Amino acid sequence: MEILGLIALWFGVSFCIIGVLGMVRMPDLYCRLHASGKVATVGLCGLLLGAALLMPSITFKVIALAIFAVLTLPVSTHAIAAAAYRHGVPMTQGAINTAANEPSIQIISSEEESWVA
Amino acid sequence: MFTHAVLAVPMAVLWMLVSSTISAGSFVVGYALGFAILYVVNVCNVEISYRKLPSQVAALFIYTVTLMRDIWLSSMDVAKRVLDPNLPLNPGVIAVATQDATECDFNAAFSAHGITITPGELVVDFDGSHTMYVHCLDTEASSKSAPAAQAKRLKLLNRIKGL
Numbered sequence: 001m002e003i004l005g006l007i008a009l010w011f012g013v014s015f016c017i018i019g020v021l022g023m024v025r026m027p028d029l030y031c032r033l034h035a036s037g038k039v040a041t042v043g044l045c046g047l048l049l050g051a052a053l054l055m056p057s058i059t060f061k062v063i064a065l066a067i068f069a070v071l072t073l074p075v076s077t078h079a080i081a082a083a084a085y086r087h088g089v090p091m092t093q094g095a096i097n098t099a100a101n102e103p104s105i106q107i108i109s110s111e112e113e114s115w116v117a
Numbered sequence: 118m119f120t121h122a123v124l125a126v127p128m129a130v131l132w133m134l135v136s137s138t139i140s141a142g143s144f145v146v147g148y149a150l151g152f153a154i155l156y157v158v159n160v161c162n163v164e165i166s167y168r169k170l171p172s173q174v175a176a177l178f179i180y181t182v183t184l185m186r187d188i189w190l191s192s193m194d195v196a197k198r199v200l201d202p203n204l205p206l207n208p209g210v211i212a213v214a215t216q217d218a219t220e221c222d223f224n225a226a227f228s229a230h231g232i233t234i235t236p237g238e239l240v241v242d243f244d245g246s247h248t249m250y251v252h253c254l255d256t257e258a259s260s261k262s263a264p265a266a267q268a269k270r271l272k273l274l275n276r277i278k279g280l
Contacts, residue, residue: 031208067131067134
């Protein structure tokens with residue numbers, strides 16, 4: 001049981017590291033959100049599984065935590081992405097915008113120039 | 118009333134998990150709290166009938182399993198891209214129709230949640246509740262697969278709602 005728990009913990013930690021690596025390597029904000037949002041979900045689940053295996057008394061709380069995390073992490077990712085998109089944070093060069101839309105709500109901001117540069 | 122009574126069951130289970138006491142007493146407390154909350158908030162435009170309940174539960178089960186599979190696949194996919202020395206990206210934004218005639222907020226919210234969890238896709242914006250703007254890591258592959266996946270997801274969501 002202890003070995004399984006440690007394996008799960010290592011698995012979770014390595015996925016978190018991959019998530020951080022993705023944050024550094026990806027070219028722009030939207031791609032970075034992919035790395036942080038998705039890889040971190042599995043990393044967190046791995047950590048929680050490890051915690052549950054090592055300390056069986058908290059198993060039920062861990063299950064509840066996992067449910068909440070899976071439900072809410074994509075929402076926070078989406079909130080950050082939507083805020084960035086509406087502010088007009090530029091994508092990396094070579095990105096295709098086949099949607100070719102204007103963001104549904106545009107936030108006019110004097111700071112926008114500094115991002116575009 | 119039957120709808121509230123059924124929906125309070127998962128809330129009672131959640132209460133038992135959070136308070137980490139699995140007993141009949143805590144189920145009763147959770148059930149009462151869940152029922153009260155559902156009655157006050159009254160979020161259910163979902164109508165649950167005796168006849169459709171098994172099919173709804175089955176659809177919910179299938180949806181959960183596919184969601185877990187998607188989470189696993191998507192993080193593997195992104196991890197592979199991150200660890201690849203060439204960083205194989207083809208990022209871009211595409212428009213995906215919700216394909217929902219009723220323009221129901223429930224469907225839109227869960228479609229966006231599901232898409233954000235699908236491999237290499239992330240909803241960045243909404244146009245009402247009929248078009249989603251999706252940021253993809255691999256634009257060409259996603260623009261082919263996204264509409265079909267969305268149609269499947271919507272069908273499942275409608276089955277969960279008992280339509």
